[in-house]
Amino acid sequence: MAPVKVESPKQTATNLVDLIRREIEDLKVSPDIQSVGIITEVGDGIARIYGLSQAQYSEMIEFPTGGEPLYGIALNLEEDSIGAIILGDDSKLKAGQKARLTGKIMEVPVGPELVGRVVDPLGRPLDGKGPIKTKKTSPIEKIAPGVIARQSVTQALQTGIKAVDSMIPIGLGQRELIIGDRQTGKTAIAIDTIINQAKQDSKVVCIYVAVGQKVAKIAKLVDRLEKEGALKQSIIVVTSAADSATLQYIAPYAGCAMGEYFRDSGKHALIVYDDLSRHAWAYRQVSLLLRRPPGREAYPGDVFYLHSRLLERAAKLSDALGGGSLTALPIIETQAGDVSAYIPTNVISITDGQIYLETDLFYQGIRPALNVGLSVSRVGGAAQIKSMKKVAGKLRLELAQYRELAAFAQFSTDLDAQTKSQIERGKRLTEVLKQPQYEPMPVGMQVAILYCVTQGLFDTVTVDEVKQFEQTLIDHLEKKYPKLLAELIKEGDVPETTFDKIVTAARDVLPQPKSSEVNSSEVAKEEGKGSDGAKEEK
Template sequence: MAETTVTELSESLRQAIAGLEASEGLEQVGIVTRVGDGVAWVHGLRHAGYSEVLEIETKTGVVEAFALNLMEDEIGAVLLGSDQGVAAGDRVKLKGEVLSVPVGEELLGRVVNPLGEPLDGGPAITTTQRGLVEREAIGVMGRKSVHEPLMTGIMSIDAMFPIGRGQRELIIGDRQTGKTAIALDTMINQARQKTGVVNVYVAVGQKLSKIARLVERLKEEGVMDQTIVVATSPSDPASLLYLAPYAGTAMGEYFRDNGGHALMIYDDLTKHAVAYRQMSLLLRRPPGREAFPGDVFYLHSRLLERSAKLSDELGAGSLTALPIIETQAGDISAYIPTNVISITDGQIFMETDLFYQGIRPAISAGLSVSRVGGAAQTKALKSVSGNLKLGLSQFRELASFAQFGSDLDAETKAQIGRGQRLTELLKQPQYQPMSVWEQVVSIVAVSQGYFDTVPATKIKAAQDALLSRLWAEAKEQMRTLNKGDQKFGADEKLTHLIESTAGEIAKEFAE
């Protein structure tokens, strides 16, 4: 009998509450029950949504947080800043909006944090539009296959592992192997070649001194006015490190959605995953492999799927991604590296051994691949670089084999000699990206045998002499070749000019 009474009582209470006419002045309020390590647990606020912004009223002012754990009677919220002023008993209100950041051209040339607040000492940024930090990726019908090249200016990448606009190409390798250098040269090349591509560089937990040097270099090269830098340092809360790539992507999407082209660089997603692991463990989520939470794959897949080449109906804009992953002792079969390799459209693997041998950029020809970039490669480069990757891989095998025996036949010796010249040719100093015509001419001179008489040690000098002479004597033809829209050999006059000049230069540098 008593049980029936309790049931009836709770039912009548529910009906009475449902029938109440709430005044407009009433608002939902929660209470902080406990706080620590950047995470606040809030009782109440049953209608809070995932990633919704909460306002915690502390003694020193309002501190914002966002909801990540939604349970029946409690919310796990991550603070967007320090937790020093937040204490148990503080009132919490719903802001009624999900996380968003300022987007627009006003951000160009600025260094901001993941909330869009300036870090460069410049004036406050006021934009007319905001972009959602978490946004669904464009569907299949809204996309177009990758077909336009994104030139990095690095010969070994543009020739062997070309990147297209809208592609996701992973840069992976141990620390100090030149991963950021590749991303930086790609950004510089966009300004030098006047491609109109906007760069968004996201630094996740990078030293502020490193970010300052990078920004200074971008200013020197005249790239900063078409670049947005989203910076977080190791001393920032894990919440900001977690948000940085998503906030940067929202800023890049603004240009993509308005018919422009943007390049995203995430440096690096290993630190991003570690920050997310820290947050997840503090939110009491069950740990999995390497103590990462179960949804760490989704963490990166939902981020990188936002990079795409849009269909003509949506404005034909593009967002290209160059995520960076740091490996430990070259182990690309670890958890996070394998996750990101399976999400992206190819990877550029940086090898420590090559780096210390002085072969820089230290790109491994065997382990690197571009799955979709071939369709986007310029006709001129495609026509001369077809056998480059195979030739280089074969040379490295032959070179290790040649160490064991001195009796090599003439053909093998010639192949090893050409491989050595090719290796020398692909060495490239930092901050010196090459244009299309320079790459085409250089590859033709070495791979088609015109420089076979030039010793490997003099290849760079011979290359410089060849490029200088062609630019001095045939500037207009080189500009035509630079467009890259016709195969090498289609213009017989131009082909003869390059071949004869290469032959003359080879005689000057011959042994």
């Protein structure tokens, strides 16, 4: 048997050292450098962190909690500390805990997988329909498209509301403010617009952002959209009144990022911010907690930038970039009709027009309670279809004259026949423009009805019977003249013969004027001509 060779302790030590040396030489390690700070204060959704001098504005900060980490966003960058808003339950954090930078800015899930779902601003589902598996994320803060990347508004976005589509038209890529006191029907206009997109099969993806709304109101709204078949092409982003101010602050930006995905894909999207008054309140609360100096109405100095950077992201992109669009309908709640307050004037100056709703009109039963004098659409007129433009020009003028004459008639009983005739037609016009909620009307039908009113075909109907005869006319046109309605919505000029056919169709169902009525109307016209002639002679 061969003798066993035993190594001396010295040789064993040498071999071990060589082995360790080889292992060290072969080891490839990259240093894991982290910027770590210490929480000095926490509460009310705000954390003040000592250190983190490399932090960038809006950078995500991770707060390890032992379980699932909490995240925050750096908003205040000071010399030796930062102020951050916490996205979640701040009761899990306490002073002395660590916080580290992530090197990322906040992103939310985007894509077609979100359509038909109810989510929070972080993209987490709230509807109990299971997890949402999206393939892409997008930063909530993005620079708005530049001048070269945009094109003029040329395509109409039909709301289905007669008063809006005729007198305050909205185009794809426009930003149209809906403003008014509480309980005047602001949300109703936005919801009817969403429902109309589904009913007209417009392929416009709708995003509804609820900022600090009641949970019961949101649940009712979601249920209604589902009932009307509009939820299948909508995304609902929800923050309730019980959610923290930080979540309410980021909600519109998160919703905008979701809408931008469709805009950048060459599709069309509509986003409703309900409402930006509460958004400004949430930002004011966050800013005061971060000890930023207050300005007018205690808002911070950058409150204009808060809304301008959000609303400028709504645009119609150039054909080179796909021709997609994002249309914004921000909502602002006024206090006692004061449109000259800080936030209303800011948003009016940012947007391309406003739909102003009045409490007095609402309680008079005129719904939508649209004030035609204060409402305007600065760019939507270019997108309006030719047939509606022809009808709407006369409509707005007649309504303005009626309002003026009605105010004058309160102080005078001795009115000439022409004035009485204008007031009577104005009453019928106002009645026709009334529209129940959740009943948007196709634009071809709107043109037909409004043309009949402006041509005086409803003059033979009493004011109380206007809605009844309007419905009769709608049923008659749908049943016997579907091709005629299709002709009205074609691009380009609509021939006069088409409008003549509408008049013929209307006379089938509307009562004809008696000979005495015809004579009196002719006398009124002659009187009008005579007074005009007298003015010219003078």
